Amino acid sequence: MLAVIGTVPCPGVPVTEGPAEVSPQGMAVGGLQVAPDRGTPALLGAAAAACATLCLPAPFAFLVGDEGLGHGSRELYRHLTAVLPGRRFSTLAFHYLMPDVMWHDKVLFAVEAMPERPRLIADAGFMYAAKMSGQAASYDLFTPDAGELAFLADETAPHPFYTRGFILHEENRVPDLIARAYQGENAATTLLVKGGTDVIADATGVLFTVDGPCEEAMEAMGGTGDTVTGMAAALMESGRSAPIAARIAARANRLAGRLARPNPGSRIAEIIDRIPQALHQALAEEAP
């Protein structure tokens, strides 16, 4: 089963876990209503839509409220270190969490103590922590955007906010930044770099690119990167390799955008609604 781990922007929400239950009334986890409007709820909503399309069980979620003070994230880290060694998940997707190297390493130890080692995906704050900890190679997939790729490529940067200018200026040279990230051992086994052209790469270089269809407005929308990661997680859970899952997810996200016809003020829920149709089409294109 796929598990999604992250925060919701509501302080006071305790650690909550359970399968994502989607109904006409919305999405709920352990009795907590979760609007898939941005951040981890958007990733979870996309993963739930993709799992349903792929005839997989609904994703499981570990959520906590955190408005940025880190208290919720640390509560969730503490919970994960306690419960993960006794749980069975085949894919774990870590997302919006306070980047904290010490807790990252504790969670990774707990993952290693699980009965079966799951595939590991990291995005957002947990990806920052994974890079800072020097353990990026433990992950199967990172899903940075172009700015975050520059951060991965800058071996000295502790956060994208401190990425050195000469590297940021190379943002259009994605293959060079990918190579630099791997040279510094700051990349997962597979990278899905989200951008105007989505680039899927590993330590050997660029494997695939996906550049169509293109809806420019999606760059401005919060959550469009989260939906790609959510779909990639579901596709990896279906047994596909990380590079293939990333390619299908990137394509399906673009197709969902084309179907939704967004403007820069559109909400991510409009894209999530289109995922089943878009994913069916992307999968059909993959068929031999």
Next chain:
Amino acid sequence: MILGFLDRFRKKDPGPASASKADRGLLLFENTSEVIRAEKTLREAGFAVRVVGPPPEVRTGCDLAVEFPLIEGLHIRRRLEAANVPPLDTIPVTGPLLTPVDIFQVKDFGTHLMVRAANMKLTVEKATGVIVNVSGGGCPDVPYLAARLIGHRLDAAPSPREIGHTLCGYALGLAFEEMKTRCSPS
């Protein structure tokens, strides 16, 4: 299985036993008295801080500094300003000479304008000045800030630097200020 995992840790030495300091920063102050007051203020607020010596390449401030969780810099700086002990500077432990990103990228969608600072993007509807989207970032205050900003006019929205807590919040604050500058009547 555990041994295999430990081998991975050995591949890349994360540094001394206190674990990697990659997520730590240093607060620099004018004098030792301020260092002591800042440490006390932050400890009382529950932050994991300690007094250390700054690296030799740092030429600002006194011979002591306060090590702090770098990502939470925005919240910590606000606490110190409220306690009247603002730092002279904040720097990452791993790269004392690193400076925050100061590059803004602007994209004009016709009806909407998007400003990006570091890893954060803010989009405004030009006709109304209303913030319509916030994207990027990875710290947990980003979704919180998005919920607080979206739907508000730029001149009525709270500043992310006032209500954010992390470096992502700080970066969004920079994008917010840049957007205000660009949208203000010249």
